[in-house]
Amino acid sequence: MKVVSFINYKGGVGKSTTAYHIGCALALDQGMNILLVDVDPQTNLTFLCATPERWEDFKKKNGTLESLYRAYLDNKPFDIKNIVWQEPIEKAGMKVVKGLNLIPSDVELLGIDLDLQTKTSPSNDLSSVADHYVKQRTILRDKLNFIRDEYDYILIDCPPNLYLVTQNALAASDCYVVTALPDHLSTIGLSILEKRVRKLNKDLKNAAEIASRDVSTPELGGIIFVRVRLGGTAIINVHDRKMREVSGIYTNKTFDNYTTEGIGYSEAAENALPVFLLGGSNPKRVAYQYREIANEFIRRIPS
Numbered sequence: 001m002k003v004v005s006f007i008n009y010k011g012g013v014g015k016s017t018t019a020y021h022i023g024c025a026l027a028l029d030q031g032m033n034i035l036l037v038d039v040d041p042q043t044n045l046t047f048l049c050a051t052p053e054r055w056e057d058f059k060k061k062n063g064t065l066e067s068l069y070r071a072y073l074d075n076k077p078f079d080i081k082n083i084v085w086q087e088p089i090e091k092a093g094m095k096v097v098k099g100l101n102l103i104p105s106d107v108e109l110l111g112i113d114l115d116l117q118t119k120t121s122p123s124n125d126l127s128s129v130a131d132h133y134v135k136q137r138t139i140l141r142d143k144l145n146f147i148r149d150e151y152d153y154i155l156i157d158c159p160p161n162l163y164l165v166t167q168n169a170l171a172a173s174d175c176y177v178v179t180a181l182p183d184h185l186s187t188i189g190l191s192i193l194e195k196r197v198r199k200l201n202k203d204l205k206n207a208a209e210i211a212s213r214d215v216s217t218p219e220l221g222g223i224i225f226v227r228v229r230l231g232g233t234a235i236i237n238v239h240d241r242k243m244r245e246v247s248g249i250y251t252n253k254t255f256d257n258y259t260t261e262g263i264g265y266s267e268a269a270e271n272a273l274p275v276f277l278l279g280g281s282n283p284k285r286v287a288y289q290y291r292e293i294a295n296e297f298i299r300r301i302p303s
């Protein structure tokens with residue numbers, strides 16, 4: 001069983017699309033049990049899985065990830081099973097992705113991140129401060145521990161930042177996958193991101209040692225390129241060159257498979273279905289790419 005976070009502090013680089021389609025491919029093709037966790041207040045992963053109307057219904061009855069953090073802030077007990085949405089992906093009222101569950105997000109999570117940041121340690125002595133530092137970052141991990149054995153993979157879709165909710169995702173993860181466009185600014189961002197995660201890992205480990213607590217920190221699991229354009233023009237040469245450059249630096253970490261700029265994703269989002277379950281030649285082409293990525297994913301990060 002593995003917990004994997006999809007991160008990049010850069011926005012619009014395919015984190016949600018990739019987490020969603022890898023999760024769906026593994027459930028559909030491999031019969032795996034998958035839990036998707038949407039920790040982004042933008043709720044994109046949530047709405048890739050279900051319509052806003054069905055989400056409203058679920059939220060009213062069960063709550064969302066926001067409820068989990070609210071309970072922590074209010075010192076209340078919380079059963080994570082309440083917010084696990086069983087097989088939320090539906091077509092004409094039928095459940096169509098068996099084995100795939102979702103912890104949905106909520107725009108209110110934006111407020112939670114701020115509330116977490118302003119919550120301070122109850123005392124100023126070093127070990128209390130360290131203990132508080134660890135607690136604030138292991139809220140999600142401690143709850144996921146109750147259900148992790150039910151799954152082959154838990155895939156966490158992070159917002160484009162590294163604030164506390166994302167740090168909670170990282171502290172719950174065995175590894176993290178970075179999705180990126182193969183352009184100049186995105187590739188500069190990769191090394192900054194890797195250094196930043198290394199620093200977060202180090203700070204968490206130091207605090208855990210002082211507070212005599214157990215933590216594990218995630219390793220880089222891979223880099224997946226998305227929206228690649230290959231062919232004959234200047235921009236395309238840049239994409240090709242940047243992918244080679246990154247593969248040279250992150251040897252063994254850069255996925256061989258990538259997605260090209262494709263048509264079908266917006267239709268998939270509108271229907272709250274993965275591209276695998278749409279008809280037509282365009283969705284079929286992009287479906288093939290994510291199937292290959294999903295196969296490489298389980299080879300590189302075995303469950």
Ligand SMILES: Nc1ncnc2c1ncn2[C@@H]1O[C@H](COP(=O)(O)OP(=O)(O)OP(=O)(O)O)[C@@H](O)[C@H]1O
Nearest residue numbers: 011012013014015016017160227259260261262265
């Ligand atoms: N291969 C592709 N071809 C065309 N469009 C794509 C492709 N991959 C993703 N997209 C589109 O790009 C947009 C951004 O993708 P996505 O939402 O997955 O990025 P993100 O990194 O999760 O963004 P954010 O940081 O805002 O959460 C979406 O509209 C998505 O449908």
Ligand SMILES: [Mg+2]
Nearest residue numbers: 015016040044
């Ligand atoms: Mg996203």
